[in-house]
Amino acid sequence: MALMAVREAAVAATDRSRTRVRHWLALLVVGCFAGTAGASVLPEERIDVLYHSYDGGGVKIDGPSVLVRKSIGESVSVSGKYYVDTVSGASIDVEAAGVDVNSAASPYAEERTEYNAGIDYLNDRTLISAGYATSQENDYDAETVSFGITQTFFGDLTTVSLTTSYGDDVIGRNDRPDFEEHLERRRYGLTLTQILRTDLIAAFSYEAVIDEGFLNNAYRQVRYRDSSSARGYSYQPEAYPDTRNSDAFGLRAIYHLPNRRSALRGEYRYFQDNWAIEAHTGELRYTHSHDDNWLFELKLRHYDQTGADFYSDLYDFRDAQNYLARDKEMGPFSSNTIGLGATYNLPRFAIPGFERSSINLYWDHIRFDYEDFRDVRVSPDDYAAGKEPLYQFDANVARFYLSFWF
Numbered sequence: 398m399a400l401m402a403v404r405e406a407a408v409a410a411t412d413r414s415r416t417r418v419r420h421w422l423a424l425l426v427v428g429c430f431a432g433t434a435g436a437s438v439l440p441e442e443r444i445d446v447l448y449h450s451y452d453g454g455g456v457k458i459d460g461p462s463v464l465v466r467k468s469i470g471e472s473v474s475v476s477g478k479y480y481v482d483t484v485s486g487a488s489i490d491v492e493a494a495g496v497d498v499n500s501a502a503s504p505y506a507e508e509r510t511e512y513n514a515g516i517d518y519l520n521d522r523t524l525i526s527a528g529y530a531t532s533q534e535n536d537y538d539a540e541t542v543s544f545g546i547t548q549t550f551f552g553d554l555t556t557v558s559l560t561t562s563y564g565d566d567v568i569g570r571n572d573r574p575d576f577e578e579h580l581e582r583r584r585y586g587l588t589l590t591q592i593l594r595t596d597l598i599a600a601f602s603y604e605a606v607i608d609e610g611f612l613n614n615a616y617r618q619v620r621y622r623d624s625s626s627a628r629g630y631s632y633q634p635e636a637y638p639d640t641r642n643s644d645a646f647g648l649r650a651i652y653h654l655p656n657r658r659s660a661l662r663g664e665y666r667y668f669q670d671n672w673a674i675e676a677h678t679g680e681l682r683y684t685h686s687h688d689d690n691w692l693f694e695l696k697l698r699h700y701d702q703t704g705a706d707f708y709s710d711l712y713d714f715r716d717a718q719n720y721l722a723r724d725k726e727m728g729p730f731s732s733n734t735i736g737l738g739a740t741y742n743l744p745r746f747a748i749p750g751f752e753r754s755s756i757n758l759y760w761d762h763i764r765f766d767y768e769d770f771r772d773v774r775v776s777p778d779d780y781a782a783g784k785e786p787l788y789q790f791d792a793n794v795a796r797f798y799l800s801f802w803f
Contacts, residue, residue, distance in 0.1 A: 437524040437549045437556065439474040439517055440466045442803040453763065453792020456486040460508075467803070472520065478513035480532075489774065489788060509534040522549045536569040536615070541582070553592075560586040570615045578611030596655075602647040613637035619723040620773075621712040622782060628773075629782030630711060635721045637707075643670035659685045668702075674727070676702035689742070696736035696761070704728040710769050711783045725770040725788065736761040753802040761794040 443466055450459035460481035468474045485506040515528035524547040532539045543562035549555065564582035583606070590600040613635050623631035647666040654660060661683055668676040680698040687693065705727045707720035722728075738759035748754045771785035780786070 437519065437522050437547045437553075439468055439472075439519050439524070440476065442466055442468050442474075444801045445798055447796060447798035450795045451792060454765070454790045455488040456484065458482055458484050462798075472518060474517040474519075476513070476515040476517075478511075480511040480513070482509040482511075483507075484509070489772065489790075507535055509537075522553070523547070536571050537566065539564060539566040541565075555592075556588075556590040558586075558588040558590075560584070560588075566610075568611050568615055576615065578615070580608065580610035580612065583607040596653040598651045600647075600649040602645075602649070604645045604647075606641075606643045606645075608641040610639060612639060612641055613722070614724065617724060619709070619712060619721045621715050621717060623715075628777040631715070633715055633721070635723060636719070637722060638672070638720055641670055641672060643668060643674075645669075658687070659683065672727075673706035674703055676700065692740040692742075694736070694738035694740075694759070696734065696738070698734035698736070699731070700734075701731040702729060704769060708769070710771050723770075725767050728770050729768040730766060730770070731768075732763055732765045734761050734763045748801065751801040751803065755800045757796070757798050757800065759796045763792045763794065765790055765792065 443464075445462075445464040447462040447464075448459070449462065451457065460483050462478065462480040464476065464478045466474060466476040483506070509532055511530060511532035513528060513530045515526065518525045526543075526545040526547070528541075528543040530539075530541045530543075541562055541564040543560065545558060545560040547556060547558040550557070562582075562584045564580075564584075566580040566582065568578040568580060570576040584604060585606075586602065586604045588600060588602040590598065592598050617635045618632040619635045620630045620632050622629065625631075645666060645668045647664065649662070649664045651660060651662045661681070663682075664678070664680040666676075666678040668674070668678075678698070678700045680696065682697075683695045685693050705722055707718060708722045708724075708727045709717075710723060710728065712718075712721065736759065738757070740755050740757045743754045743756070745753060767788045770788050771783070772788040773785050775785050
């Protein structure tokens, strides 16, 4: 029983972190591979080869990714992406459970593999896109289909994009082969991009997300006060509602400075859901080109959110309410990011078979501060239950990738 508890603690803790981390990495990788929204045109013919890594909160994630885009004639473009995450480490929850991270039972490692395929069809000023993605790991399988349409108006000064996707996930448990739950995910998006001046572009976006099914983690637990326990609390499984609806609104602007070598990009995003979580994100980027070969970037980002209405770091008693959560990402917290990046464009045809190529390196440092999640790794002799120090940690994210244009 003790060994089983250790294994569940290790899996649960790492799963908490990997969900958040993969969300961050997904956004960063998309940022590496995606361009600025504009007129309805086929994506560039190119190959991107990426290595990404995350190190923070006791968890390490790294792996490669390859994206290939190729046009077929003047109206069709196809793409394929291969993405791998290798997760290892022991987060705060493993350490708090009293696990020896050097023992054979406690180190946690897994690999997640994702495949994507897409097709784009251009008809005059209309771009129609469709995609399919699938990912597998030892206790979670996911499939997603997506569709989008982009139309330009008013001499290509205005672009409207509509997107939708449907996902079907299967959740399991490593220690229970008979455990199986399902989650359905639906997303709907609208983006309006407007060229205001020759040096200024603005965009508005809206996204609605509907999740139905098994939304909590199969391993995760919450803690509640227990006077019979030496540490002053005990654990029980968490319980989430089986539906979650959210809305997000975003504003973005890109301004090219008069020197024509620099640009400022500002973004703001507001998020809310029916679990009472509200989040605000602000980001500012400065890019500067040098000698037509170098591009440098500085990024500042701030994120802040409230907690779900059923979240608590410590409940007063067992089964205190119908829904229970102690995932720190469901509680109130904030993060601050500073990022640096550089791109070097190689001379034309420097690599045989490719017209252009570039070398890219980007690094982000992120500080997480949790307002209602306590570091229970401290001794109960020094801190009473619910009085432990608040948890915080730093993380580093690196992306190195090569791009090749046909």
